[in-house]
Amino acid sequence: MSTPLLLAVLLLLTAAAFEFGRRRALHLAGPEFRTLHSLPRYYGSFTALWCALPALVLLGTWLAFEDEIITSLVVADLPATYQSLSEPELNLIINDLRNQLSGNVVSQELSPDMQAAAEHYGSLRATSKAAMAVIFLSVAMLGMGLAWRKIAPNFWARNRVEAIIKVLLIICSTLAIFTTIGIVLSVLFESIRFFQAVPVFDFLFGLEWSPQTAIREDQVGSSGAFGAVPLFAGTLLISFIAMLVAAPIGLTSAIYLSEYSHPRFRATAKPLLEILAGIPTVVYGFFAALTVAPLLRNVGTYFGLDVSSESALAAGLVMGIMIIPFVSSISDDVINAVPQSLRDGSLALGSTQSEMIRKVVLPAALPGIVGGLLLAISRAIGETMIVVMAAGLAAKLTVNPLEAVTTVTVQIVTLLVGDQEFDSPKTLAAFALGLMLFLVTLALNVIALYVVRKYREQYE
Amino acid sequence: MLNQKHAVLLESPAKTNDVPPPSPVQIQEPDTKTVGRVTVDKPIMTTRNVDVYYGDKQAIIDVSIDVAYNEVLSMIGPSGCGKSTFLRCLNRMNDTIESARVTGKIELEGHDIYDKKTDVVTLRARVGMVFQKPNPFPKSVYENVAYGPRIHGLARNQSELDEIVQTSLRRAGLWDEVKDRLGQPGTGLSGGQQQRLCIARCIAVNPDVILMDEPCSALDPIATARIEELIDELRQNYSIVIVTHSMQQAARVSQRTAYFHLGDLIEVGETATIFTNPQDKLTEDYLTGRFG
Structure with a gap:
């Protein structure tokens, strides 16, 4: 059978x-x-x-x-x-x-x-x-x-059945945890293999990234350099630009929605804003590469600036727009969680609404807002599609947002889609980068959750 | 005088609490079904035929009552009778509730507070409020008290601000307890201390009237006794309107008492008279504990 x-x-x-x-x-x-x-x-x-x-x-x-x-x-x-x-x-x-x-x-x-x-x-x-x-x-x-x-x-049949169901629930809930551990371990082991070929120090602090290694003994000029600093610099540059866009816009829209807007406007605007989060990142990628980047280039030319056709600025701007809903949604929730009694207390002292928001509501909500921003940053750092399409591949160590830079995620993609053998340092480097990325975003998330939780305790 | 600025904004002469301005005309008792005399000789606030609606529901029905200088007016009545709603009309805190609508006339020293020309910010600086649950800001003790003076620009420099903070905390009877911990968060104080901090925060802007919405309902008897003492002292400088569920408290702290029932103002009178010899059947039933 x-x-x-x-x-x-x-x-x-x-x-x-x-x-x-x-x-x-x-x-x-x-x-x-x-x-x-x-x-x-x-x-x-x-x-x-x-x-x-x-x-x-x-x-x-x-x-x-x-x-x-x-x-x-x-x-x-x-x-x-x-x-x-x-x-x-x-x-x-x-x-x-x-x-x-x-x-x-x-x-x-x-x-x-x-x-x-x-x-x-x-x-x-x-x-x-x-x-x-x-x-x-x-x-x-x-x-x-x-x-x-x-x-x-x-x-006692009921007690037995409920005990069995409880065990089933426990098994299901731990499955996700074990999967995460499995992923981390598999990345970790491959990274260790990579670090046997390339010293950890060279990887973490090397200033040159050029992962082309010789496939055959007789090839020349492709010795490979695995210094990850330019990648992390590029990632940080783009994330920074993205946060420059997302933090002010997200925060101010959250303040408007939660404090000033009519409930009916809020009921419409908030879901619309959250649609931004539902757009596939590949679509943002098109938008960045086909609309924003040429636009920036044209504007740059007009002002006599040399803007490369794939620039950190284009990728960062579009990524910033993508993460606006993360910032605004979390900030909106946190601002709404500030007790009405504090607002009343401030208004009853004769403060204007904007004084109340600036001096009472925002300071009270600040830890939660910071937590939301950190979550948005970790999202920006891990974002792949937009940067693959709009940021470029050249691992240049620069802070000029008009130049093409590359990010950790872009390099992971390009390393793994090649036809290199799977145990070459080039391919293994992707795992090491993945591990680093994982550690960074994990740290950001842990800090964010800690901050948000600390804030919650204040009013309960 | 620190709040001269507000007085000017509301176009009233600079006032001192000790010498009320002479009342212009002989007061006429308004047309009302309330038992007892709702007017006073020298009112700081007058309300006439006030109705409050929440959406379609009427919460206050045709209430007229005066508040005198340097008196404590207590408002009692069963839960949901509208006394808190009425209190919140006196400094337009009902503005923050979307569906609330207020009609009738409420005046502060002869100026209609619901007039379009009245700045609600100035009004609230003159009519302060203390809430049921202590609501100190998540800031230091000092910053809590300095908040009002800062937003109204009452101090020219740091030493003046220090002065205002210290005076307010002293008047609220909190100075000795917090003088060594002014930098610590106000939320870390005990419940009774928090409420006195809120009172200090309120008197730091030197209002004319203080509204208190069940200020002791979240406190233990000892903290309550301290607040009641404080209310009696504050009467020297301020007019106080207090909503309370405790009839003993009303009897202890107030000079006049108003009894509300289902949105109606049933009876107003001298506290001593109301408690010993209520005129209305409803007031008597409530005071003798037959309901409520």
Whole structure:
């Protein structure tokens, strides 16, 4: 039986188990059904869970290890000549066996030895499948039976069911955490490999970035330089320009929306502003590269300035517009969270509305606003599409916003889309950059969350 | 005098609290259903036929009452009877509520405070307010008190400002407790101290009238007693209108008492008279604890 079919059968069994459990509880209690410890459906759920969960765990484990075990069995039975082969070659043979079984093209004519091995492989697989179906269904039935036997009027089914559900919730909530840890570890290990080729010091403090390395021994002039400072300088420059745009506009629009605007205007304007956050960043990228950058270039030419066609300014301006909603939305929430009593206190002393905002509301909301700005910065630093399209590729160490600069994210993209072999320092550098970027944004987020939380405590 | 500036803005002669200006004409008792005498001989504030609506709902119905110089007027009544709403009309704090609408006439020393020519900022500097829950700003003790004088430009230099802060804190009976911690946040004081800080903040702009909206309801009996003492002292310089749920408090601190019921001003009179010999049945029932 195939896996989907097994799952369908299990679903039916589970439904049946629910009904059996419920009926049994009602039957055992008889006319005294009010004396049951839990509601009948809890007895049903208990039986159903015992039917489904052990079987599913078994299925998962089986599928995870089935292939490895069968392969090792096949390899063990191969003639001695094959046993001595290196791992990649062995993998190739195994692949041939699989292709032979599924009727695909194989890389070479199979010897009789191999034919036998392929048949062996096939029969093992068939056995495994049959065994799995049998054991899977037996476990499901067994679980159901055991649970069914446990049911008694004074059995605490509700508590058991709720305990199981709690465990399921815990597993789901930790999944995301473990995924994050997995991502960090995978980036970390690749970075360590990179740092074996390039010293950490050179990477962190080197002033030259030129990741072209020689593919062949006889190539010249491409020794590779992995100094990340120009990249971080470019990232900071663009983020800085973006914040110059987003912080004032976002903050003032938040002040207007929360303090001055009519509720009806606010109800329309706020969602509209938040649409900015919903525009795909690639669209912002077009906008930056096709509209803003040429515009800046033309304006620059008019004033006699030399603006490169891909400039930090263009990317920064558009990125600033993109993160306006982050700033305005968070600031608006924080400003609204300032208690009305403080506003009343200020107004009752005869302050004007603007005095109240400047001297009471904004100082009270400041920590939250700073938190919002930090979140926006970390968003700007990690932004990729706009800078790929509008900022350029040249790793120039400059603070002139009219020149093309490159950012960490742009370099990660260009490093990984090339056709370099995967273990060259060039490719591995992407992981090191990714790790650095991750650490920076993580630090910013932690600080931002800390600041925002500290602010919350003030009024509770 | 520090608040001369405001007086000029409201086009009234410079006043001193000790010598009220002579009332121009013989006061006429307004046409009202309220029991007792709502007018006083020398009013600082007068209200005539005030109605307040929240949207379609009428919260105050045809209320007329005067506030005299150097008196404490207490307003009592069951919850939701409109006494806080009425109090907030006196310095136009209801302006901050979108749906609120006020009709009728409210005058401060003869000037209509709802007139278009009245600057609400100046009005609120002359009619200060202390709220139910202490609401010090999240600033230092000093900055809390200096806030009003700063925004109204009442001090020419730092030493004058220091002077105002110290005087206000002394008058609020808080100076001895906070003089060594003026730089610490006002939110770190105890509840009673916070409320006295708010009173100090209010008198720092030297208002003519202080409105108090249940100023002791969030405080323990000891802190309450201190505030009540303070109210009695402040009467020497200010007129005070206090909303309270505690009838004992009204009896202890006020000279006149007004009883509100469901938006109507039922009865006004000398506190002693009202508490011993209420004229209206509703007032009597409330005071004897039959409801409320």
